[in-house]
Amino acid sequence: MITFWIAAALLSVLVALPILAGAARGAKVGPTDEDPTLALHRRQLAEIDDLAARGLLSEDDGRIARAEAGRRLLAAADAAAPVENSVKVRRLALAVGVAAPLLAVIAYIFVGSPSVPDQPFNARLKSWFAADPATLQPDQIVAMLESRKAEQKNDPQFWRFLGLARARAGDAAGAAEALRSAVRLEPQRADLWLQLGQALVMESNDAIGNDALSAFREADRLDPGLPAANYFIGRRLITDGQTADGLARWRAILPNMPEAARPALEQEIATVQATGRLPGAVDAAAAQAQAQGAQVGGAQIAAMVESLAARLKQSPDDPxxxxxxxxxxxxxxxxAKRDAALAEARARFKDRPEVLQGLDSAAQPAQR
Incomplete structure (x- = not known):
C-alpha cells in the first residue's frame, strides 16, 4: 500500500510539474513592467518632435509622421494591456496545479478503495470456471470460451458455442466469425449454417444480405423445410418483390412451427397479403425470435454446460x-455424454456414498 501511495504522489508531481513551471515563468512578468515596444514608439515620437524643431520636417510632414507614430503607440499599448490579466491567469493555473493532486488524493481516500487488492484477469477467469454457469454474464462466458481456443480450435462445436455466446454478448461480428470457423470444420451441419445466417442478419441490423441468404439456402439444402431457414429466405424473397414465392415458403413451414410462434407468422402473412410489404423492423425482429423458438436459449444452456465440463476437466475434485x-x-x-460423465464421476468418488447417491439421482429423468 505504501508503494501505491508513493507511486501516486510521484505521478501527480510529474503531471503538475510542467504546469507549475510554466505558470511560475509567466508570473515573473509583473503588471508594472513596461513593454519595450512602448518605449520604442515613444522614442520615435520624440525624434519626430526633434526633427520638426530643427526644421528638418515640414509642418505637414511632421503632423503626418506624428499621427502615424501616435497610432502605433496606441496599438502597442492596447496589445500590452492584457499582461495583468495574463499574470492572474497564470497565478490561477499555479493554484489549480497545486490543488488538483491534493483534491484527487482526498477524493480517492473517501470514494475509492485503496485497501482492496487488484484482481488479475486470470484470477477472475478461474472464479468464473468455478461458478455455476447459470449465474454468469454473456461476456464472462465468452472470456471462458476464448481461453480454450488454442485447445479446441479444431472442434466445430466449440466454435458454435463461442459464436452463440458472442451473439448473446452483443458482438454480432465476432459471432459471425466464430460460426464461419464452425462451418469450415463441419460444412454438412444445417444448424451451423442457420446460426451463421442469423449472426450475419444480426450484424447487418436485421437486413438479410447475400451472404446471410446463401447461409440460409445451404441450411435448407442440408435440412429441407427447416422452418427458421425458410422464414428468412421467405423474408428476403418478399423484400426483393417476389411476394408470392416468399408467402408460399411461409405457408409451407407454418404447420411445423412451434405452436406459440404460429400466431406471429400468421399475422405477418396477413400483413404482407394486405399491404404487399413486410411489417416494421421491430415486429419482424420479434417474429423472427419466435420463429426460432427456444433454439438460441437452448444453445446458450448447452454452451454453459460445456463450460462446466471444461472446468471439471481442469479441476475434477468437485462433486x-x-x-x-x-x-x-x-x-x-x-x-451418451451423461453416461460418460456419470462413469467418470462414479470412479472418482467411489468411496463417497453421498456423492454417488447424488449422481444417481441426477441421472434419472424427471418424472412427469
Whole structure:
C-alpha cells in the first residue's frame, strides 16, 4: 500500500510539474513592467518632435509622421494591456496545479478503495470456471470460451458455442466469425449454417444480405423445410418483390412451427397479403425470435454446460460440479455424454456414498 501511495504522489508531481513551471515563468512578468515596444514608439515620437524643431520636417510632414507614430503607440499599448490579466491567469493555473493532486488524493481516500487488492484477469477467469454457469454474464462466458481456443480450435462445436455466446454478448461480428470457423470444420451441419445466417442478419441490423441468404439456402439444402431457414429466405424473397414465392415458403413451414410462434407468422402473412410489404423492423425482429423458438436459449444452456465440463476437466475434485453436469446432460437428453460423465464421476468418488447417491439421482429423468 505504501508503494501505491508513493507511486501516486510521484505521478501527480510529474503531471503538475510542467504546469507549475510554466505558470511560475509567466508570473515573473509583473503588471508594472513596461513593454519595450512602448518605449520604442515613444522614442520615435520624440525624434519626430526633434526633427520638426530643427526644421528638418515640414509642418505637414511632421503632423503626418506624428499621427502615424501616435497610432502605433496606441496599438502597442492596447496589445500590452492584457499582461495583468495574463499574470492572474497564470497565478490561477499555479493554484489549480497545486490543488488538483491534493483534491484527487482526498477524493480517492473517501470514494475509492485503496485497501482492496487488484484482481488479475486470470484470477477472475478461474472464479468464473468455478461458478455455476447459470449465474454468469454473456461476456464472462465468452472470456471462458476464448481461453480454450488454442485447445479446441479444431472442434466445430466449440466454435458454435463461442459464436452463440458472442451473439448473446452483443458482438454480432465476432459471432459471425466464430460460426464461419464452425462451418469450415463441419460444412454438412444445417444448424451451423442457420446460426451463421442469423449472426450475419444480426450484424447487418436485421437486413438479410447475400451472404446471410446463401447461409440460409445451404441450411435448407442440408435440412429441407427447416422452418427458421425458410422464414428468412421467405423474408428476403418478399423484400426483393417476389411476394408470392416468399408467402408460399411461409405457408409451407407454418404447420411445423412451434405452436406459440404460429400466431406471429400468421399475422405477418396477413400483413404482407394486405399491404404487399413486410411489417416494421421491430415486429419482424420479434417474429423472427419466435420463429426460432427456444433454439438460441437452448444453445446458450448447452454452451454453459460445456463450460462446466471444461472446468471439471481442469479441476475434477468437485462433486457438486459433477452432479450438476450429469443433471444437465440428463435434462438435455445427451444420454451418451451423461453416461460418460456419470462413469467418470462414479470412479472418482467411489468411496463417497453421498456423492454417488447424488449422481444417481441426477441421472434419472424427471418424472412427469
Amino acid at each position: 457438486e460440479g459433477w452432479v450438476r453436469l450429469v443433471r444437465a446432460y440428463t435434462v438435455m437428453g445427451e444420454t
